[in-house]
Amino acid sequence: MPSGVVAAGHPLTAAAGAEVLRAGGNAVDAALASMLTSFVAEPLLTGLGAGGYMLVVPGGGDPVLLDFFVEAPGHGASGERAPLLQVDVSFGDAVQAFHIGASSCGTYGVPAGVCAAAARFGTVPLADLAAPAAALARDGVRINAQQAYLFEILSPIYTSTAEAREVLMPEGRVPRQGDVLRSPALADGLERLGEEGAEPFYEGDIGAAVSDRVCELGGWLTRADLAQYRTLPREPVHVSYRGRDVLLNPPPSAGGTLIAYALALLERTTSGPPDAVALVQAMQRAQAQRTQEFLSGLAEPGFLERFMASRLGSTTHISVIDGDGWACAVTCSNGEGSGIVVPGTGVHVNNMMGEQDLSPLGFFSHPPGRRLPSMMAPTIVLGTDGAPELALGSAGSNRIRSTLLQVIVNVIDRGMDAAEAVRAPRLHFEDGLVYAEPGIDAAGLAAEGRSLAWFRDLNLFFGGCQAVERDPATGTLDGGGDPRRGGAVVEA
Numbered sequence: 001m002p003s004g005v006v007a008a009g010h011p012l013t014a015a016a017g018a019e020v021l022r023a024g025g026n027a028v029d030a031a032l033a034s035m036l037t038s039f040v041a042e043p044l045l046t047g048l049g050a051g052g053y054m055l056v057v058p059g060g061g062d063p064v065l066l067d068f069f070v071e072a073p074g075h076g077a078s079g080e081r082a083p084l085l086q087v088d089v090s091f092g093d094a095v096q097a098f099h100i101g102a103s104s105c106g107t108y109g110v111p112a113g114v115c116a117a118a119a120r121f122g123t124v125p126l127a128d129l130a131a132p133a134a135a136l137a138r139d140g141v142r143i144n145a146q147q148a149y150l151f152e153i154l155s156p157i158y159t160s161t162a163e164a165r166e167v168l169m170p171e172g173r174v175p176r177q178g179d180v181l182r183s184p185a186l187a188d189g190l191e192r193l194g195e196e197g198a199e200p201f202y203e204g205d206i207g208a209a210v211s212d213r214v215c216e217l218g219g220w221l222t223r224a225d226l227a228q229y230r231t232l233p234r235e236p237v238h239v240s241y242r243g244r245d246v247l248l249n250p251p252p253s254a255g256g257t258l259i260a261y262a263l264a265l266l267e268r269t270t271s272g273p274p275d276a277v278a279l280v281q282a283m284q285r286a287q288a289q290r291t292q293e294f295l296s297g298l299a300e301p302g303f304l305e306r307f308m309a310s311r312l313g314s315t316t317h318i319s320v321i322d323g324d325g326w327a328c329a330v331t332c333s334n335g336e337g338s339g340i341v342v343p344g345t346g347v348h349v350n351n352m353m354g355e356q357d358l359s360p361l362g363f364f365s366h367p368p369g370r371r372l373p374s375m376m377a378p379t380i381v382l383g384t385d386g387a388p389e390l391a392l393g394s395a396g397s398n399r400i401r402s403t404l405l406q407v408i409v410n411v412i413d414r415g416m417d418a419a420e421a422v423r424a425p426r427l428h429f430e431d432g433l434v435y436a437e438p439g440i441d442a443a444g445l446a447a448e449g450r451s452l453a454w455f456r457d458l459n460l461f462f463g464g465c466q467a468v469e470r471d472p473a474t475g476t477l478d479g480g481g482d483p484r485r486g487g488a489v490v491e492a
Contacts, residue, residue: 003492004322007418007466007479008034009395010041011488012141014481016132017320020124021492027326028056028121029129030492032114034318035330036133036190040183041141043168044150044158045316045334045395048189048201049210049349051109052332053249054117055236055378057388059325063247063380066120067232067371068113070106070352074368075224082218084354084363087156089336096397099354099363100157102219104338106352106372107229111193111201116231130194137187140180146486148177149460157351160339164348167341189346202226206345213342214349221349225368232371236380239263242412244389245382252370255377259401262286263408273413276427277444283402283429315376315395316485319468321477322492327388327468329378333395357397375400381408383472390418390470395485396463402428403463411469418469422480422487426462437462460484 004027006017016037017030025033031054039047046052051070057063084099118126143151151158155174158164167183168175175181192200200206207226214221237248239260246263248256262282266274274282315333320326338351352358358372359365366372375398383389390411394403403426410421425439434445435453442452455461464485470477481487 002323002477004030004320005468005477005479005489005491006030006034006318006320007468007481007487007489008038008318009045009316009464009466009485009487010038010144010147011490012041012136013038013318014488014490017318018490018492020129021322025124026121026324027320027322027328028117029124030320030322031318031328031330032118032122032126033129033132034320035114035332036130037136038316038318038332039186039190040133040137042147042316043181043183043348044154044337046332047334047348048110048186048193049108049347050332050334051106051350051352052113052330053253053376053378054113054328054330055247055249055380056121057247057327057380057382058121063236065234065236065249066113066117067234067253068109068116069253069371069374069376070109070350071225071229072353072366072368072370072372073105073107073219073221073225075228076222077220081220081364085160087160089153089156097356098157098336098351099356100160100336100339100351101354102214102217102338102340104351104354105214105219105221105340105349107221107225108350109229109231110332111198112229112231114193115198127194130190134187134190137183137190140182143175143177143179143181144486145177148175151175154336157336157339161341163343164339164341183346185344186346202229206347209345210342210347210349214340217340228369241267241408243384244412246408247380247382249377252373253376254373255375255401256379258286258289259377259379259404261289262401262405266409274409275444276441277448279406279409280427280429280434280445280450283405286401287430315397315400315464317378317393317395317464317466319391319393319466319479321388321391321468321470323477325387327380327391329380329391329393331376331378331393333376377401377404379404379408381412385472387472388470389472390467392465392467394463394465396461398430399428399461399463402426403465407465407467417480418467418478419480419489422465422467422482425458428462435461458484
């Protein structure tokens with residue numbers, strides 16, 4: 001029997017976690033090792049300047065969600081913000097506008113989250129988990145096809161500043177498949193995180209350098225914002241679906257609540273595998289709940305219970321199940337990055353304040369210290385025996401909720417294994433339009449008069465779901481890495 005399985009957005013990311021499992025670490029140790037490696041192997045999607053969430057089900061213990069997502073900055077800030085800078089990113093069959101620059105930078109949470117998870121659940125010293133990632137950053141990572149594509153489409157962001165170009169374009173051009181990217185400053189930052197913990201990033205010299213640079217350029221990420229930041233443990237959302245208990249990211253995150261609502265709708269309105277029409281109807285009704293009242297209420301105590309009772313995210317994800325029954329799902333995001341890479345720190349600051357998906361009521365509408373209402377939703381499905389059966393999560397901004405909904409349906413309703421469920425074609429409803437990959441049976445949608453936007457192939461627009469599963473009958477562990485974002489599965 002394997003000691004565990006890891007699914008992640010890059011082969012090196014997954015391999016780092018599997019190596020820790022083989023050495024006797026638990027699922028959280030493995031997820032942390034994979035997280036730290038992802039900063040090196042997937043540098044445009046995550047990093048020390050990002051935020052995220054980790055959902056943990058300890059073997060025989062109570063589940064907990066660690067919230068280390070980005071907060072709105074501005075404590076003690078004064079003066080005018082610099083304007084956000086708009087860049088357009090093409091996914092081939094769709095174009096999305098993003099906003100970058102100093103004013104897009106929010107208060108990052110990754111260093112705090114890594115240390116909180118290690119202290120609460122870890123069995124391997126954090127320095128030992130960080131050392132291989134730091135060595136990889138110094139030696140360099142050979143860019144694969146998926147990362148080369150991301151470098152190409154996101155080039156308007158990291159070419160926007162000289163410091164980003166120096167780190168991410170060492171040859172003076174957009175990195176290509178086969179190039180080796182080295183990050184000595186990131187290596188130093190990883191080593192300091194492992195040896196000194198989060199303090200240098202919040203109240204020490206690294207945090208001071210980041211804040212000073214962002215504020216110098218017109219942003220509002222102050223030293224006070226960093227000093228008051230804390231990782232927050234939360235009770236996960238629970239929703240019943242086909243006899244299973246699905247655990248999701250709770251408020252003030254938005255994604256878990258909307259997925260829970262869509263699953264509850266499907267549970268109530270369908271008895272078998274939902275077709276494309278039922279899925280789109282559930283997606284449409286969930287999207288319709290994302291009103292000003294909904295977004296304002298997310299931060300209020302008891303909001304989830306009231307919401308459900310009255311009606312009944314660029315990102316990377318890592319999923320782990322170990323041989324002792326632990327499960328861990330962790331989603332991190334740097335947005336697309338602000339373009340501000342602070343020299344000597346290894347920190348590329350996020351652009352979450354410029355993400356329209358996180359500010360649907362208008363930019364800078366969140367008060368300082370408010371966690372942004374992310375769509376990120378690390379998810380764990382407990383089987384009928386109460387043990388983790390499926391751990392999953394996804395990248396993909398607003399598409400996260402539709403991606404996870406469909407993968408859960410594929411596994412539970414359609415009997416697919418995790419790999420097949422992740423590879424299956426997807427659709428997404430937003431603003432009156434249904435986006436679809438080839439292979440979706442859209443006859444019912446066409447008959448309803450729905451407007452369809454077809455993609456020519458599987459596309460990273462539809463997320464990057466990484467899922468691992470345990471067969472409740474045999475205990476066999478397996479997983480699915482999303483080909484849309486170069487996902488990989490490694491057994492330990």
